[in-house]
Amino acid sequence: MIIWAQEWTKQYRDKGKTDEVNSVCDRFLERIAVIPPDWDWQPIKPETLVRDINAERGLGFQAIPSLLATMLHGKKCIIHSGKTEQEIQWRKVQGGGSGKIGLYLVSKPFKANYTDKNGNEREGYFAYRLDFNVETQAGRFNNNGNLEPWIFLDLSCQRYPHEPLSDSNYGRDISVLMGMNKARLSDYEVDSTLVRLAIENNGKEKENLWGLQLPELLAAFKARALEKPETILNNLAKFGNLNNSTNWGDRDEYYLIHVEGYGYEHEKRKRGHSIKTGFSFLERGDIIARVLELLNGVLIPDNPMRSDIPTPSGKKVPLAMRDYEFISRPRKGRQLYQQIATDAISRALQGKPIHIFLIYREQDTCETVYQQLRDVFLLNENEDFPAHITVSKILIDNAKLLEKFNTDGLKPKDGSQFDRRMRDEHQAKRDLWRTFIQQRAIPLINFETAPHCLAIIEIGRIKTKGVLPQQNIKGAIREACIREGISSQMIQTVTPKSSDTEDGQNKLPSYSKPTKGRVMSAVLDGTLRQIGALYGLPSQVYEQAKIPKEIAQELDVIAFCRRKSSQNQGDIHYALAVRLRATGAVDVLLPDANDWIPYTQAGIAVGKIFAEARRDRQENKKRLQSKIKLSGTELVQFVARTVTKHLDRPSIVLIEAEGWRNGRGEDNDGIIWPQLQNENLLAKCNVLDFCHVPGHTCEYKRDNKQLQNLLAVIRIRAGKETPQYITNREAWNEDCPARDFPHLSGFYDQSAPGLLHFFSVGKLPKTQKAQGEMPIPELYKLGFQEDKYGANIPFKHQQMVEMVPFFVHPDFHFQTEEALKALCRVPHCLRCSPAWSMGNIVSPYPRHLGQELIEDHLCILGVNL
Secondary structure, eight states, X not given: OHHHHHHHHTTTTTSSSHHHHHHHHHHHHHHHTSOOTTOOOOOOOHHHHHHOTTHHHHTHHHHHHHHHHHHHTTOEEEEEETTEEEEEEEEEEEEETTTTOEXXXXXXXXXXXXXXXXXXXXXXXXXXXXXXXXEOOTTOBOTTSSBOOEEEEEEEEEEEOOSOEEXXXXXXXXEEEEEOSSOSSTTOOOOOOEEEEEEEOSSSSSOSEESTTHHHHHHHTTOOOOOOHHHHHTOHHHHSOTTOOTTOTTOOEXXXXXXXXXXXXXXXXXXXXXXXXXXXXXHHHHHHHHHHHHHTTSSOOOOOOEEOSOOOOGGGSOGGGOOHHHHTSOOSXXXXXXXXXXXXXXXXXXXXXXEEEEEESSXXXXXXXXXXXXXXXXXXXTOOOOTTEEEEEEEOOOGGGGOOOOOTTOOGGGTHHHHHHHHHHHHHHHHHHHXXXXXXXXXXXXXXXXXEEEEEEEOOOSSOTTOOGGGOOHHHHHHHHHHTTOEEEEEOOOOOOOOOOSXXXXXXXXXXHXXXXXXXXXXXXXXXXXXXXXXXXXXXXXXXXXXXXXXXXXXXXXXXXXXXOOGGGTOXXXXXXXXXXXXXXEEEEOTTOSSOEEHHHHHHHHHHHXXXXXXXXXXXXXXXXXXXXOOHHHHHHHHHHHHHHSOOSOEEEEEESTTTSBOTTOSGGGBSOGGGSHHHHTTTTTEEEETTSTTTOEEEETTOGGGTTEEEEEEEEOGGGSOXXXXXXXXXXXXXXXXXXXXXXXXXXXXXTTSOEEEEEOOOOGGGGGGGSTTGGGXXXXXXXXXXXXXXXXXXXXXXXXXXXXSOXXXXXXXXXXXXXXXXXXXXXXXXXXXXXXXXXXXXXXXXXXXXXXXXXXXXGTOOO
16 A cells, blocks of 8 residues: 555645645655554444444445355356357455445356348447346335345446547546456466456646556566556557467456447548447346356346326327427328427417527538428428528638637646636637627617527537537537527537449539538427427326326426536536426426526526636636535525425425435535435424424424425435336246336335335337347347347336435325326426437436426536536
């Protein structure tokens, strides 16, 4: 440890204020050299961690997955793809979990070959990856009164490239698995565990070096060195035992982990990985069943979840759950759907007109976007836009408007000089665009009608070879629009497909399917999502969810939305609340505001806040006293103030557990709203515990008059906090077909008494349509039937979203299980957006709107470039 610390501090010495930096390094080394006298190493039995998952500061969350991985290390199992047997041998890997120090499992590599749709022979390598994730469930306690561990087996496809790496993802480290077959120091044992190492790829002065000063550390120990990263990346097939050769000898193994965005050299051109991601339900079920057999009763599978009533489908789907694809289908009675489309936008704008500016450089972009705008309103060839919709075309006649930021030869390695240059370029580009808008767009606005203004702007190509992400002009343009009171939607230049013409004939340009989809997504996002439109009344959705009609017609659904980023990505922690009314009106409450504002105005308001935050005082990229970096106390104060002072109709409040229950490194000992934690939710399910909140300091009970409009709070969990699943089975080893759900589906789990746990699962996305067509659902990764190959199918399954209602109103008969399910069906049925036709969105619509509202304006800060 001391030797590592000495090597680690070398990178900081003689930099910045030399004396101060060297002093800090010296003091660090002095402290680390002293072994605390109270250290007392003691063994811990696994049973202790199982009985109390939070014992020893939550050690079980890391230790249990590592113990399970260790138990399976070297073990073999057989899966069956039709009549073909396939042996899987598991090998543990260090580098899993949130801290990248836990253990997970990978199989030996497998090689897959197939013929693609163009008749080309493809090949690639993959491994089965198995992670054990430990979670808990609110209300599920053991006999000792502690939360029971809830173990998820997360199976994924880990792909290994075998061709030289040509393109990586800018600013993101490259992960390599390394295995030793010979000790690095004599007299040390060799362990077959793979270790995840990082190759630095951060755009700084030195690129493609092993991270954490590993070469220096090994040299200090006089240990055998690692291969140079460049040598490995240029000859991946040589350094990884991809074909499981028995003659590999005592050489080290290196496996590059493929990530989306990587490109590889192939026959003098570049291509991605040939093996598609994911596995069929059938293969997932087979592998999990075999793993459970190997563990021999160590893990006990849960009972199957029970199905809720069917979510509306077919002709029963309310208009508010419909998307653009449905509305725009060719059919008789098109005029009716024209009116539906027009009414949706008019309702979202609360009767205000809309002025859309199509700001373009290339004619192809102009014509394609203009036609898509007409399609949004279902206009026939000779029809004009409705009277309350104005569309103006504006040519970008100054090429400087679209030029990327000029680095003046500086690079990210130049640190503050480069950052200062980018700030100056942003300001100059913003001012140039403001002048352009003031001269070309503002004079066209009829201020007497006070229209909502939207600019759809062509911005060239975002990703260009040799151009850094920091040179992106999107944020500067958006800020310029914000400061002129105009919402904006960016679109990259549209290019037609190349086509040969005969006899000098002029053919109309044609566009690829991805290009058409990109244009449609941009236009729908600007005209529907950015104004919070729905094609029908939410009240109809609530009635379908079995909410009593008299409540459904008045019901508000309020979602708290939060976004946090690291110091290298803007250092923000911002939140807002979005309210969806039964009438379809959408409003937003900002943390420092006293009242709700329409969603259409909120974009401008948030944009101005983010623009002003560019002036925030920072130290080492850490914001100080910023409006966009809320403390834990400010976040929970916002929640408490909203639910006690800003509910004027019957309301259901939605809040995600992650980020709201606690905050790492926050003030107030990391406490935000600990009532949302699994260990507290059941005991406090009939109160709102704001005892720790300044200005409240109490537990609000159900009979408090300030909360009479609050019907319930619903806590939401998703991502790694909910399990993978398989459909249509009572047990993992049951031999029967398994398909993705064709419709949005609801389930409930009765394993944890006292609280209802409702699970929402989205329908099979349209992008995965082939995944539901035979024989594909029965394919294993190495299998094939007819002309379909498992290795060429990108299997993707919808994740579960957990919804747990608490603080339920006693006066509306919502205390029964059926009534609790009705409450959960509201956010469940709201997992749809008119602007997204591919399937279900992950978040209920009001939360989706809030998340996207924040995301829209991160580019002003230079985040997510």
